[in-house]
Amino acid sequence: MKTAKALTLTYLTPVSFASLNGSDKEADNISSIKKIKVGKEDYPYVSSQAVRRALRNQLEVLGRTLSEGEAAKIAKGAATTKQEPGTYIDDDLFGYMGTEEATAGKKGKATKRTSVVRVSPLVALNPYQGDLDFGTNYMGTKAGGDPNIFETEIHSGLYRGSILIELDRVGNGDGFDGKDLDKKEKAQRVKDLLSAIKNLWASGRQSRFLADIAPKFVASAMLKTKNPIFLESIQVEGKKLNTGMIAETIKDYEKEIVASTIGVRQGFFEGSVDGAKSIGVRQGFFEGSVDGAKSIGDAFDEMAKWVDEYYS
Known part of the structure; x- marks a missing residue:
């Protein structure tokens, strides 16, 4: 594990009925969702900014204290965090950028830490x-007002995302002034992040459209390089997972992969993954079966063991 530089994972999550990430309104009474056009089709997406916010929120739910936002220190500057990565996990893992105005006898400066988590x-x-979901707001009817009619774009489908963690940059570098975190705290921060990913939940638009976006499939690897190898290699046609593409990816990067694991809820996807070093499966969700499989929880536990070994 000592030769690794990064941990990457790509995950799939099915959403049956949701409006995950709001966009600019196309009409006054329609709340839109973010979409990207591919050919003639529009594909909904949750922005990376929203995913990062969701991960921060889960870290706080799991007991971590976050770096509070602060007002800009120069006129018309952007608000930032406390910029203390040694103290706050989110400053360490997600980075920051801040500026300080020049004063008498002191030059202005910019401080930044590039995100460890991509x-x-x-x-x-x-x-x-x-x-579209049709809704009516009756809040004003007692005062004699008319009901406010509105619509919200909704979507049902399978979503794919990827995360890459630069393990060699956790707890050191910009903002640490040569005082690196101890190895135990480095490992704990990454393991807490893995817990946040495993329990991923976005708070936006959940009052009426409660959705579960935690991974139901995950392909992950410890790598000697920094490359999200599964990002474009997890493909699904209907409910059939392209297992050949996954196995080929693992084979193609055999020299760079230190360890790999795959977790999938059995009963949702058809087929099995051959050539993976370990396979994790949660029963009862995907179609078909994967012989010798482990649970999603066991797959994330295995990743946590990699992290402990890497920082030991």
């Missing part, structure tokens, strides 16, 4: 079908 948008693999 996040892709959570993109739907199924196109938007034009579905």
